[in-house]
Amino acid sequence: MVTIKDIAKALNLSPSTVSRALRGSYEINPQTKQLVLDYAAKMHYYPNPIALSLKGSKSKAIGVIVPEIAHSYFSQVINGIEEVAYKRGYHVVIFQSLESYEREVISIENMMARRVDGVLISISSYTIDFAHLQKLRDNQFPVVLFDRITDEIDTFKVVADNFAGAFAATEHLISTGRRRIAHITSLPWLSITQERLEGYKSALAKYDIAFDESLVKYCSFDAGEITMAIKSLLALTDSPDAFLSMADRLTLSCLTNLKEMGINIPTDISLVGFSNLTVAHLLDPPFSTVVQPAFETGQTAAQLLLDWIEKKDKNVDFNTKKLPMKLLIRKSSQL
Amino acid sequence: MVTIKDIAKALNLSPSTVSRALRGSYEINPQTKQLVLDYAAKMHYYPNPIALSLKGSKSKAIGVIVPEIAHSYFSQVINGIEEVAYKRGYHVVIFQSLESYEREVISIENMMARRVDGVLISISSYTIDFAHLQKLRDNQFPVVLFDRITDEIDTFKVVADNFAGAFAATEHLISTGRRRIAHITSLPWLSITQERLEGYKSALAKYDIAFDESLVKYCSFDAGEITMAIKSLLALTDSPDAFLSMADRLTLSCLTNLKEMGINIPTDISLVGFSNLTVAHLLDPPFSTVVQPAFETGQTAAQLLLDWIEKKDKNVDFNTKKLPMKLLIRKSSQL
DNA sequence: TATGCAAACGCAATCGGTATCGATGCCAAG
DNA sequence: CTTGGCATCGATACCGATTGCGTTTGCATA
Numbered sequence: 001m002v003t004i005k006d007i008a009k010a011l012n013l014s015p016s017t018v019s020r021a022l023r024g025s026y027e028i029n030p031q032t033k034q035l036v037l038d039y040a041a042k043m044h045y046y047p048n049p050i051a052l053s054l055k056g057s058k059s060k061a062i063g064v065i066v067p068e069i070a071h072s073y074f075s076q077v078i079n080g081i082e083e084v085a086y087k088r089g090y091h092v093v094i095f096q097s098l099e100s101y102e103r104e105v106i107s108i109e110n111m112m113a114r115r116v117d118g119v120l121i122s123i124s125s126y127t128i129d130f131a132h133l134q135k136l137r138d139n140q141f142p143v144v145l146f147d148r149i150t151d152e153i154d155t156f157k158v159v160a161d162n163f164a165g166a167f168a169a170t171e172h173l174i175s176t177g178r179r180r181i182a183h184i185t186s187l188p189w190l191s192i193t194q195e196r197l198e199g200y201k202s203a204l205a206k207y208d209i210a211f212d213e214s215l216v217k218y219c220s221f222d223a224g225e226i227t228m229a230i231k232s233l234l235a236l237t238d239s240p241d242a243f244l245s246m247a248d249r250l251t252l253s254c255l256t257n258l259k260e261m262g263i264n265i266p267t268d269i270s271l272v273g274f275s276n277l278t279v280a281h282l283l284d285p286p287f288s289t290v291v292q293p294a295f296e297t298g299q300t301a302a303q304l305l306l307d308w309i310e311k312k313d314k315n316v317d318f319n320t321k322k323l324p325m326k327l328l329i330r331k332s333s334q335l
Numbered sequence: 336m337v338t339i340k341d342i343a344k345a346l347n348l349s350p351s352t353v354s355r356a357l358r359g360s361y362e363i364n365p366q367t368k369q370l371v372l373d374y375a376a377k378m379h380y381y382p383n384p385i386a387l388s389l390k391g392s393k394s395k396a397i398g399v400i401v402p403e404i405a406h407s408y409f410s411q412v413i414n415g416i417e418e419v420a421y422k423r424g425y426h427v428v429i430f431q432s433l434e435s436y437e438r439e440v441i442s443i444e445n446m447m448a449r450r451v452d453g454v455l456i457s458i459s460s461y462t463i464d465f466a467h468l469q470k471l472r473d474n475q476f477p478v479v480l481f482d483r484i485t486d487e488i489d490t491f492k493v494v495a496d497n498f499a500g501a502f503a504a505t506e507h508l509i510s511t512g513r514r515r516i517a518h519i520t521s522l523p524w525l526s527i528t529q530e531r532l533e534g535y536k537s538a539l540a541k542y543d544i545a546f547d548e549s550l551v552k553y554c555s556f557d558a559g560e561i562t563m564a565i566k567s568l569l570a571l572t573d574s575p576d577a578f579l580s581m582a583d584r585l586t587l588s589c590l591t592n593l594k595e596m597g598i599n600i601p602t603d604i605s606l607v608g609f610s611n612l613t614v615a616h617l618l619d620p621p622f623s624t625v626v627q628p629a630f631e632t633g634q635t636a637a638q639l640l641l642d643w644i645e646k647k648d649k650n651v652d653f654n655t656k657k658l659p660m661k662l663l664i665r666k667s668s669q670l
Numbered sequence: 671t672a673t674g675c676a677a678a679c680g681c682a683a684t685c686g687g688t689a690t691c692g693a694t695g696c697c698a699a700g
Numbered sequence: 701c702t703t704g705g706c707a708t709c710g711a712t713a714c715c716g717a718t719t720g721c722g723t724t725t726g727c728a729t730a
Binding site for chain 4 (some may be wrong): 349363390392
């Protein structure tokens with residue numbers, strides 16, 4: 001690896017002159033400058049980013065924490081983050097929390113130890129204490145939340161319009177004649193869970209359908225739990241005629257379970273689910289989905305973070321970007 | 336951020352003593368050592384990895400190049416890589432080639448500029464010149480290939496047993512009475528394409544079925560091409576009774592196209608495809624798949640690379656690890 | 671001729687941590 | 701009393717690039 005000193009030695013110049021020539025400083029003789037530039041190009045000189053980082057205390061790296069990489073939604077988000085970061089000369093270091101609070105805290109520490117310039121995070125399902133994030137913010141450290149956010153941290157946030165997505169899905173089910181719409185959702189304390197529930201309730205209200213608490217089921221990541229939830233829903237005296245599921249894993253579980261039980265979709269029960277699977281149209285039956293703007297979420301969050309990092313003055317005006325959802329109606333929810 | 340010098344000043348010691356105390360050097364008074372350790376813990380001291388990197392010319396980072404992150408197979412591979420890398424204190428920097436040779440070359444340069452300690456790469460489909468990789472190897476730089484490999488580079492490689500996978504799938508189709516088995520595959524110059532074709536041929540030979548070149552279709556990433564291929568196969572006078580597709584995107588395209596054409600699966604045409612989709616069982620019909628050991632591939636490749644990086648002597652004995660495939664038989668290929 | 675003043679470039683400190691080489695103090699052996 | 705050896709710790713160069721400041725030119729002006 002060729003360094004500035006190598007170039008300096010070869011051209012009988014001082015390292016400082018070479019450095020300035022490479023950076024195009026005005027106080028270098030154009031001829032000298034050209035000489036250095038040519039030689040550097042010939043020798044394939046690249047500035048050592050590690051030395052730069054040490055000097056400037058900027059690593060040109062951002063950290064990303066997601067619950068799981070191998071999950072269609074998050075891998076699409078990462079795709080969007082990559083695209084933006086790559087174009088702006090940053091690299092992306094990825095961590096998985098695996099929905100564990102402890103791993104999330106460790107990942108944050110790890111990132112700080114590695115001196116990333118900023119963090120993008122979608123909070124783990126089991127994180128209810130946000131001290132690890134608040135500490136970063138207290139130190140003026142740039143953190144952008146996406147998808148799973150929280151009110152307790154004041155910063156930039158990027159989310160899908162969960163309310164509108166749930167509202168549209170519910171309204172669609174109502175418009176196809178359904179009245180007893182079960183709401184299968186994730187953990188109750190998550191922001192996305194709450195927003196989606198509100199969208200659902202709001203749509204019911206619009207059509208004067210009473211909200212029935214017994215139709216709402218909160219499910220953890222235990223696979224058996226969703227099966228239990230479905231069975232208890234079907235056991236109701238006034239059992240549901242539609243399922244609205246609010247997460248990928250829940251959507252797929254619903255489908256698997258209902259099929260196993262021999263329930264006809266959509267004749268017996270109509271089905272709409274939040275999902276970013278690219279093969280929803282190939283499922284049996286082709287599945288109506290609310291699709292999250294995953295790629296755009298990644299892009300937007302990365303933009304915000306990098307703008308923030310590169311901003312001179314530290315007076316930033318935080319806001320929350322809300323990206324539109326898309327409802328794709330397929331056979332699972334048609335008459 | 337607290338540094339060694341801060342600690343030194345606070346405890347009236349020299350930076351070198353603090354450094355040695357933190358590293359547990361034997362030549363430090365146990366009491367002094369404890370003092371330093373306690374103070375460092377209290378102040379949340381983390382060694383600056385950037386300074387370490389500059390000194391030791393090791394970045395403790397590895398680069399990964401995949402065609403696309405948001406692809407079930409590759410995201411599972413990355414998952415495996417991550418797991419191993421973090422346990423061993425490395426971080427993972429991910430690049431996408433998007434199946435472009437140019438982007439692959441740029442990514443390599445980018446990684447070198449960033450001084451990663453090693454590279455894991457699954458070669459882009461349109462890479463037929465390997466000079467960029469050979470240059471790395473010429474400089475004794477650790478590179479491990481996975482999935483898409485090449486004979487032109489002598490190094491560690493990790494692949495799935497493509498031959499066995501294709502053989503098993505073909506044999507299964509034959510055992511269900513199929514004799515005209517179409518082979519829909521990827522670009523002809525890829526290692527995986529060739530190995531899978533060999534497996535297919537070998538299974539045909541075993542059962543004395545003549546190999547018919549007209550049943551083999553090579554498809555690029557153009558979506559229309561697969562449709563054309565399928566139509567031309569169905570137009571044959573002796574048209575196929577089974578489709579064997581050799582990549583995720585092809586498998587899904589086959590399914591989409593055949594369904595659109597109103598062809599009954601598996602009655603009219605039996606279907607088996609290579610795929611790492613986790614929802615194959617929910618497709619219509621439930622889809623027989625050859626599943627690649629994605630996670631294990633990532634783990635193995637990362638292991639090999641890190642062992643190599645950390646090895647003292649540079650005499651490494653290259654080999655190619657072959658991981659078993661799994662054939663999951665579902666309705667799409669049953670009688 | 672002396673002085674001023676740019677233009678062009680070199681010196682050396684710096685970032686944080688490590689490693690080499692001393693330096694010091696103390697105790698025991700000669 | 702001197703010398704050697706050990707235990708313990710400090711000063712400093714170094715990794716690669718940047719940067720404030722100083723220095724050397726050449727040239728024009730008083």
